Amino acid sequence: MHSLQTHFANFWKYRYLLQNLITRDFKLKYRRSVLGVAWSVLNPLLTCLVMFLVFDSIMRGLRGEGIPNFAAFLIIGQLLFNFFRESTTMAMESVLKNAPLLRKVYIPKYIFPMEKACFALVNCLFSFIALVIVFVLTWTPVTWATAWMAVYPLVMLFFFSLGIGLFLSAMYVFVRDIMHIWEVFCTLLVYASAIFYDPEALSGVMQRLIHINPMYWYITAFRRCVLWGQGLDATMLAVCFLCAALSMAVGILVFKKNQDKLVLYM
Amino acid sequence: MAQQQPIISVEHVSMRFNLAKEKHESLKEYFVALLHGGVRFDEFFALDDVCLDIMPGDFYGLIGLNGSGKSTLLKIISGVYKPSAGKVTVRGTIAPLIELGAGFDMDLTARENIYLNGTVLGYTPKYIDSKFEDIVEFSELRDFLDVPLKNYSSGMVARLAFAVATMTKPDILIADEILSVGDFLFQQKCEKRMAELMSGGTTVILVSHSIEQIERMCNKVAWLDHGRLRRNGPTAEVTAEYKNFEKPKD
Numbered sequence: 001m002h003s004l005q006t007h008f009a010n011f012w013k014y015r016y017l018l019q020n021l022i023t024r025d026f027k028l029k030y031r032r033s034v035l036g037v038a039w040s041v042l043n044p045l046l047t048c049l050v051m052f053l054v055f056d057s058i059m060r061g062l063r064g065e066g067i068p069n070f071a072a073f074l075i076i077g078q079l080l081f082n083f084f085r086e087s088t089t090m091a092m093e094s095v096l097k098n099a100p101l102l103r104k105v106y107i108p109k110y111i112f113p114m115e116k117a118c119f120a121l122v123n124c125l126f127s128f129i130a131l132v133i134v135f136v137l138t139w140t141p142v143t144w145a146t147a148w149m150a151v152y153p154l155v156m157l158f159f160f161s162l163g164i165g166l167f168l169s170a171m172y173v174f175v176r177d178i179m180h181i182w183e184v185f186c187t188l189l190v191y192a193s194a195i196f197y198d199p200e201a202l203s204g205v206m207q208r209l210i211h212i213n214p215m216y217w218y219i220t221a222f223r224r225c226v227l228w229g230q231g232l233d234a235t236m237l238a239v240c241f242l243c244a245a246l247s248m249a250v251g252i253l254v255f256k257k258n259q260d261k262l263v264l265y266m
Numbered sequence: 267m268a269q270q271q272p273i274i275s276v277e278h279v280s281m282r283f284n285l286a287k288e289k290h291e292s293l294k295e296y297f298v299a300l301l302h303g304g305v306r307f308d309e310f311f312a313l314d315d316v317c318l319d320i321m322p323g324d325f326y327g328l329i330g331l332n333g334s335g336k337s338t339l340l341k342i343i344s345g346v347y348k349p350s351a352g353k354v355t356v357r358g359t360i361a362p363l364i365e366l367g368a369g370f371d372m373d374l375t376a377r378e379n380i381y382l383n384g385t386v387l388g389y390t391p392k393y394i395d396s397k398f399e400d401i402v403e404f405s406e407l408r409d410f411l412d413v414p415l416k417n418y419s420s421g422m423v424a425r426l427a428f429a430v431a432t433m434t435k436p437d438i439l440i441a442d443e444i445l446s447v448g449d450f451l452f453q454q455k456c457e458k459r460m461a462e463l464m465s466g467g468t469t470v471i472l473v474s475h476s477i478e479q480i481e482r483m484c485n486k487v488a489w490l491d492h493g494r495l496r497r498n499g500p501t502a503e504v505t506a507e508y509k510n511f512e513k514p515k516d
Contacts, residue, residue, distance in 0.1 A: 013388055014385070014388065016385040016389075016390055016391055017382075017385040017386055017388075019385075020381055020382050020385045020391075021382070024371060024374060024378070024382060027374070027378075028371075028373055028374075031373070101369050101386065102346070103341075103346060104341075104346065104362065104369065105344065105346065105362050105369060105386060105387070106344055106345035106346050106360075106362075107386060175292065175293055175296075176292050177292045177293045177294070260348040263346060263347060264283065264284075264347075
């Protein structure tokens with residue numbers, strides 16, 4: 001109990017560092033770009049447009065018939081998956097990238113993966129403007145009574161990604177291959193996350209496979225709140241929570257066990 | 267008089283590094299090595315059973331040849347490394363004078379870096395606000411505040427780093443050969459600042475290869491040799507012996 005308290009006090013001391021690092025990343029991301037922060041909105045919007053054109057014309061058969069409001073359906077999946085990929089990939093490299101600093105001063109090392117997850121979340125929140133634009137353009141109705149519940153899957157997804165980010169960032173210091181493996185794995189995951197198709201239309205085996213994927217649950221939970229006006233049922237609440245809790249537990253455990261060794265391998 | 271407690275006590279500290287014969291940074295390399303008769307590690311003691319007590323107000327110099335474990339000891343004291351054996355107790359706040367520019371982001375301006383680096387050292391933005399003028403004054407960089415650091419000369423970066431690290435009166439200041447950078451005017455300024463901090467009760471640990479500088483500034487010296495503490499005591503005694511030891515090798 002006491003150690004938990006000191007941990008938290010230690011983190012509290014470094015909250016400004018977290019804040020400063022996020023500001024730095026944000027400034028540097030859009031430095032020397034004419035449109036600046038607008039890219040946070042334009043980028044997902046344009047990517048989505050491309051995917052929409054592909055899946056609404058050439059590959060219409062692939063996505064399954066009968067998804068109403070396909071554009072909105074698509075961009076929700078796209079945005080949430082982007083958040084996941086961005087936060088985990090950036091977190092993975094974060095500890096090693098800050099090696100020059102970590103070799104000189106004592107800073108709690110988890111600050112860096114944590115900062116990347118927060119930074120990705122800030123980006124994701126900005127890109128929700130793209131979501132609003134799509135909803136308005138396609139005149140998709142929103143059920144306000146359930147839309148606010150979307151905060152739940154988003155917060156859970158944040159912790160889910162943070163846990164994975166912590167795990168990856170520690171492992172990446174020892175084994176650099178992880179970056180390539182993770183890149184390929186993410187590509188696989190895109191197709192298994194029901195971003196541009198309706199899994200209910202798939203065969204039983206495929207459906208069950210997709211149900212193993214936590215990303216499917218987060219994306220679907222978000223859609224149920226914002227798009228379909230169904231809100232969250234007990235299963236959704238439980239699965240979203242359990243995946244996040246499990247990921248955090250593994251992430252923290254692995255990170256904590258290795259954090260004193262990390263600096264020797266950088 | 268009550269017995270004063272040491273501000274830093276280093277008790278039987280050893281630091282063991284596993285020097286892999288080849289460094290395996292990818293799975294393939296690792297498995298290939300594994301097939302060729304296992305992964306071998308050479309054990310290397312950077313520090314071997316070092317005991318050292320530093321009292322409040324000491325100006326401690328660390329001397330020794332390259333690779334004798336000076337920097338490792340500093341890193342253990344400042345918490346970067348965890349010792350493989352032994353214990354370090356630190357009773358106070360530490361301001362590490364980290365090497366040139368570590369903790370600075372070269373793409374950010376000096377103003378932004380002061381805040382970033384200040385928070386790296388654990389200060390609050392409010393506190394940095396209150397010290398901002400001092401920092402600018404000391405580093406003499408007022409005209410360049412909004413220039414990205416990559417356009418600075420290394421001397422300018424060093425000035426900024428020193429100013430940020432000494433913005434407060436820490437209990438312990440750790441300086442690893444920082445004073446060897448910058449022009450002589452700035453070196454004098456740094457020494458003056460360190461003397462000021464000392465008079466305010468700050469304990470300083472200084473690593474330097476310049477015996478002359480150590481003799482001028484320190485009141486006590488510890489001499490490390492191949493990871494062992496060889497001599498430890500008042501400056502004049504230890505440096506005299508150190509010089510005698512070094513000479514025959516020439």
